[in-house]
Amino acid sequence: MSVHAAALDTAQRFDEPTSAFARDAIEGLSKQPKQLPPKYFYDAEGSALFEQITGLPEYYPTRTELGILRQRAAEIGAMIPQGAALVEFGAGSTAKLRTLLSACALGAYVPVDISGDFLNAQAAALRLDFPELAIYPVTADFTAPFGLPHTVREMPKVGFFPGSTIGNFEPFEACGFLRSARKILGPGAMLLIGVDLEKDDRVLSAAYNDAAGVTAKFNLNVLARINRELGGDFDLAAFVHRAIYNRERHRIEMHLISRTAQTVHLLGRNISFRAGESIHTESSYKYSVERFNALARGSGWSPQALWTDPDGMFSLHALAAAE
Incomplete structure (x- = not known):
């Protein structure tokens, strides 16, 4: 039984990977600032979205690495x-x-x-x-x-x-x-x-804030996955994708920003957000x-x-x- 025993007693019995997802989601969303591990991007939908990202004109890493491998x-x-x-x-x-x-x-x-x-x-x-x-x-x-x-x-x-x-x-x-x-x-x-x-910062910013909005969908999919697999009630329209370059730490940071003050329910927990509050979903050093x-x-x-x-x-x- 995971650390969410009280919630899980009245919910479905999760398998081990889903229990780990539940534990990490609750733990990360209870922190200040809030965060979610980036490994949970990659369910079937997230993996498919990432494959779309790799073909975007702004996203240089995949084609550049592939070029190195070929040459x-x-x-x-x-x-x-x-x-x-x-x-x-x-x-x-x-x-x-x-x-x-x-x-x-x-x-x-x-x-x-x-x-x-x-x-x-x-x-x-x-x-x-x-x-x-x-x-x-x-x-x-x-x-x-x-x-x-x-x-x-x-x-x-x-x-x-x-x-x-x-x-x-x-x-x-x-x-x-x-x-x-x-x-x-x-x-x-x-x-x-x-x-x-x-x-250059501008190259990095464009790569993670693509004009087609695919990276935004990829980022928001982690909330959709919480809804699908853990019974959460995130309103995806109430969050916006934002990626910024933290020059001091040499990293791109991906965030989901709450558009308004709101409360989300997940596994018997109430998770409150202030307007403008962020969930830090990924760093890319x-x-x-x-x-x-x-x-x-x-x-x-x-x-x-x-x-x-x-x-x-x-x-x-x-x-x-x-x-």
Whole structure:
């Protein structure tokens, strides 16, 4: 039974992932300032919206990272041991993976994601195009420890963490993730990780406040998910999306701003909002190469190679597990 025992006694019995969602939602919305963990963006609807975001003209990270992978595929592939198991943390679109597959001979692919439906759909599509590739989807929260399938235990391990998702962690959390990934992958492992670089504020603001409003829908979907899965009664029209760049902390912050004073009901709790009060839903840290390398070294990884685009917008790092 979760910490919300009194509420859950009179509600449906949640499975373990939903109970964790309930606990984190209540805990985050009870804080000052209010917040929600960004991992809960990614149900099936949120994952689909994010895929739309990656194709927007303002959103540079996906196409820039994909360009690096395509231009440097031979170099990157040469660093990946033949027959390795590629473990992708937070698997999304397979476009980047497909570029890697063209440049190396993997023994297995292990996509890991909290959104099981989306994960399995992507795995099924990939099997049609690469029937010779062994694919073992793992539905799990990749920010917490999880076990790898027994079938890949003896293979060389390569972690894959594209998209600059590392920027969604607070720096101490990023260190914790990197340490956890090193333990999951084991001795001798390698990690390929995408890292968004510091750049002009106007470029960042446009990327997270797109003209089509897709990022706003993505942000608001976390409230819709609370309504669907936890029985909340958020009025989505009563909140507005806002993304700002916090120069001092080197991060974009995404917020949902209450348009008016209101009270929301969730799992037997009354959650009050002042007009203009924010729910902080995501941070996206931007790094210099030097700051990220220092973070990696302090987390048990040794930088081995670095690739960037000609404009220095984005970076892809190859790390080796330090002995």
